[in-house]
Amino acid sequence: MKKFLAVRIFNILVTLFVIATVTFFLMKLLPGSPFDEEKLADLSDEARMEFYARYGLDQPVYVQYAKYMGNLVQGDLGISYYYKGQKVESLISGRIGPSALLGVQATILGVSIGLILGMIAAFRHNTAWDFFTMFIAVIGVAIPNFVFAALLQYYVGLKWGILPVAFWESYDSSILPTIALSMMVIALIARFMRNEMLEVLQQDYILTARSKGLSQMKVIIRHTLRNSMIPILTILGPIVVSLLTGSLVIENIFGIPGIGSLFVDSIKVNDYTTIMGLTIFYSTFYILTVLVVDLLYGIVDPRIRIAGSKG
């Protein structure tokens, strides 16, 4: 197990190094910068050079790269080109709160409702229940979440006036965006859960369990759920990451100061250091989530535990 973790962490570091390098050079390849010649035309040459020097842009690219990577190792993502004098890491940490709250809420809501709907569909296979839940699932995937967001804003926010339409003022502000975000998750999880449960219910060991005289409920709880969860974990990883790191569109629609809107803004203004910082942040988060999912696999499925401890 220790060896497994050591290997995995080493792999993660290598992956992050590659991602950082690729992102850095991609940014350098892009035309344009926040400090285009024409925008700085009013400045004197001296002032301009000083300006470049402050951001380290006067040095050759390889020096910039070495510096950037050196800082990165110490957790320093550089200074934003746009938000004056602000460090990228503090920008991110200032914005993470709302995104994380929305993400956690949407994950819990989406996964639990999705699992329940999937289970209902599986147990009432080929009945109206099944068709109804799968109809919801199709809608959840087919209709983009910004359409849901707009509908929620119009009805719940404006017409009925139950919840705030937008902005980040109180806890109530988080409810509508959470619902809008979780629709997709509900749909995905419900569909997966239904298929997995149907698959597991066909297995011989369910017959063995029933032949012991266990009630339907006990068969489901003890023998079906855990085995159906294994493949769900696979899709859970990416879902959690995309929800926790903020949805670009939903945050913009609801005017929420989260990471998603920071990302969109920084792209609009060519704030390269922030873009790079966010990319690395997203990647790290993604890779760590995958690691957690893999460890969870081991807990849920003993067959994988053995394979893991050998490798």
Next chain:
Amino acid sequence: METLLEVKDLNVSFRTQAGVVKAVRGVNFKVNKGETLAIVGESGSGKSVTSKAIMQLLPNQTATYDSGEIIFDGQNILEINDKKMEAIRGSEIAMVFQDPMTALNPTMTIGKQVAESILNHNKNVTKKEALQRAVEILELVGIPEPAARVNQYPHQFSGGMRQRVVIAIAIACNPRLLIADEPTTALDVTIQAQILDLLKDIQRKTGTSIILITHDLGVVANMADKVAVMYAGRIVEQGTVEEVFDSAEHPYTWGLLKSIPDLDADEELYSIPGTPPDLLSPPIGDAFAARNEFALAIDYEVQPPMFAVSETHSAATWLLHEKAPKLSTIVQEKESVRAKRKGKKNLTLAQPIIQVRDLKKHFRMSGDSYLKAVDGVTFDIKKGETLGLVGESGCGKSTTGRTILRLYEPTGGEVYFNGKPIHGDLKKSDENTIRQKMQMIFQDPYASLDPRKKVLDSVAEGIDIHKLAASAKDRKDTVQNLLEIVGLNKSFMNRYPHEFSGGQRQRIGIARALALNPEVIIADEPISALDVSIQAQVVNLLKDLQHKQDLTYLFIAHDISMVKYISDRIGVMYLGSLVELAPTDELSKEPLHPYTQALLSAVPTPNPKIERGRERIILSGDLPNPINPPVGCRFRTRCPYAMEKCGETPIWKEAQPNHWVACHLIE
């Protein structure tokens, strides 16, 4: 004797997309306390459905009980509510399933799975007590070190051990009726012997009644007190095991008994013609009439009732009606006319067509370990002979076949075809020749045909690759001809594989192998996926083709009785090495290697008298892990005669003329 279970006029049907399938059509039988009833039948005969109906385990969305009663201990199981049925299931009636690899929950420890049943039926037992009891039961079914192993998961057990666990779950609450649904079909023959022994032992100790569902008449002869033969959803004959085996009255039972190869008889293997009827629309009269060579006119119109032959023996055939013609004379005439097996081939002077020398195939596993699937086998295949290769799963017999064909690149050793080397680097043209001259027939007729290809294109694939057809018409003619040779209608060529039965598909597979006029055919378990009556048809076809087209076969199988029937010589493999190779008669009469002796002894014969009397050599333990096999003689860990010297690898030597063996006991 007291009746424990009585099934009266049971009718079960299933709703499917194609329509209503009448799977069980009026089944009647009784099981007395402490006795074993075997229900025999081929796939689709309704034997499994009957057993699941007793347990009320049929899917209630699709299955309906049209009529009938299942009376267990005085109450009709079909009428009681779910709660009461749950109390009976697992405690009064328990079940052992076919495939131990899938019958256990992979994410729950063995101990919990056994204890669960105990806890479920005993309200005042604590978890700890239940687990303690689980350890005792696991000990009873022969799991070594049960106290330590209760905390392990199913994947840490071998197939045979898992089946012991499944049995442990079934007997955890001392059921009065144990239903074993093909309990040994998925197991190797030496493990089968262990499990059958265990079931008998449990019955002796607990006095439980057993319903044994099986297709294997050898297992029936070994285990059963009474037999019920099922065909197309009905019981066609039942009686004591002696009555059914010695004086069967139903033509289907005759057919089944005669389909089993008997080495002493020198005639062609009997095969029941045709295939079972479609139960979507069961025939009006006797469902077996269309395949029955003795069918009377009335068989096609009226379903025969059960005629009692004795107090215990009855059969559903009009032949037993007092006005029916007396058959015994007709049968005898037919028997004598039946084609004699074309006398024994004289192969002592035949040249070897394939020579295998020290062939090795190692597969790389995770890390630096190697699975030595085949580790140095040496043998010849003579022109025109059938060499049978037998052994248990994982012994390397299939890998040997595939490596000879170079479907796997050999790790070491040499293979010669007609004296020319076919190992190492070959010219493209030479490789093409080998691919043409050696063909393969695969085990699974369902998986080995491309479902999106017409039969014509599947059979002609080799012809296309080797550009053997001059024109489209030529190609079509060849395929039509091939289909006729293997006994299929030539119009079948425009159909797709899903339209055919297993036996027909296997014939298509054979036609495909013949398409290139091969000299050697490697048949890898060609009949193990087929029903008994269909197996005989395919084996007869293979023998017939060999005779007509001068073919050489390497026949790989685990069914030893069939291999004995078809092969001129037999090689026995164990854990990647060949342990014995001899002419068939000699090997069966005088096996030299202890493993061969155990293997032959483990095969149950379809003869209750022999089965009752015989002492079986039951090997202890499982096959060792082939990644880390025992040093020296690989069999020594299970060999009853193991001695110090067995730590050295025994030499492959010709102990008697044409009889090769690798064992230190033989000098």
